[in-house]
Structure formats: structure tokens, C-alpha cells
Amino acid sequence: MITFEHKGDFRNTDRFLKRMSKFDFANVLKNVAQKGVQALSAATPVDSGLASISWGYEIKRSRGSFEIVWTNSDIENGFPVVIGIQYGHGTGTGGYVRGQDFINPVMRPIFEQILADLWTEVTTA
Numbered sequence: 496m497i498t499f500e501h502k503g504d505f506r507n508t509d510r511f512l513k514r515m516s517k518f519d520f521a522n523v524l525k526n527v528a529q530k531g532v533q534a535l536s537a538a539t540p541v542d543s544g545l546a547s548i549s550w551g552y553e554i555k556r557s558r559g560s561f562e563i564v565w566t567n568s569d570i571e572n573g574f575p576v577v578i579g580i581q582y583g584h585g586t587g588t589g590g591y592v593r594g595q596d597f598i599n600p601v602m603r604p605i606f607e608q609i610l611a612d613l614w615t616e617v618t619t620a
Contacts, residue, residue, distance in 0.1 A: 515617070520561050521554050523612055528552040531605045535565060538601040539577060545569045546576045563609075594609045 532550045539547035547567040555562040569576040574584075583594030 505602065520613065520616075521556060523616055524554050524561055524563055524609070524616055527605060527609045527612060528554060528565070530608065531563070531565055531602065534601040535567075535598065538597045539596060540595060542581055546580065549576075 532552055535550045538548045541547050546569040549567045550567045553564045555564060567575060567577045581594050581598050583592055585591055
């Protein structure tokens with residue numbers, strides 16, 4: 496048998512939960528998402544420069560969660576250029592261009608910043 500005994504009230508808890516239910520996490524994520532765009536743009540290897548200036552983001556909200564999707568609109572012959580840079584690609588003459596991992600190293604600090612910013616918002620609410 497489990498027994499729960501309580502003295503006092505839950506005013507502070509109720510106040511915190513009400514603030515969190517009204518808090519717009521998307522606004523916090525916008526700043527970090529833009530930093531991600533800047534980092535990706537700066538890190539993208541430049542040939543014509545189009546891939547590096549084609550970064551953007553979307554913030555998607557679904558039931559109980561948020562998602563940042565970083566996008567790149569530089570598509571050549573139906574293929575995303577940054578995917579070819581990241582993972583490598585074949586050439587039209589039968590050769591192969593080895594991939595360069597430029598996305599993961601620059602995004603790691605962005606992910607850490609997201610965690611830090613959201614943690615600060617939650618703990619100071």
C-alpha cells in the first residue's frame with residue numbers, strides 16, 4: 496500500500512505549470528535556429544557560393560513538441576547540393592568526390608545552446 500500525505504498547498508507548482516503551459520518555446524528556438532543558419536552558411540564549402548547562402552529554417556510545432564528543420568534550397572538536377580558536399584557524390588565523368596563532414600561539427604554547439612537556452616527558460620519561469 497502506498498500512502499501520500501500532504502500539508503500546505505501547491506500554489507507555486509500551479510503557478511509554474513500555468514506559466515509553462517503559456518510559454519512560447521518557438522520564440523526561444525527562433526534565435527538559436529537563426530544561429531544555426533549562420534553557422535551552416537559560414538561552414539559550407541564555397542564553390543559558386545549558392546549553397547552557402549541557401550540555408551534557412553522552419554520551426555514546426557506538433558502536439559507537445561517543437562522541431563527545428565534546417566533547410567537548403569540549392570538543388571541541382573533534383574539533388575540537394577549540400578547532401579553531395581556532406582556525403583560525397585559521383586561526377587558526370589565517372590569519378591567520385593569524397594564528402595566533407597561540415598554539418599555535424601558546426602551544429603553540435605548549436606544543439607548544446609538549444610538545451611542551455613531552454614533549460615534557463617524553464618528554471619527561471
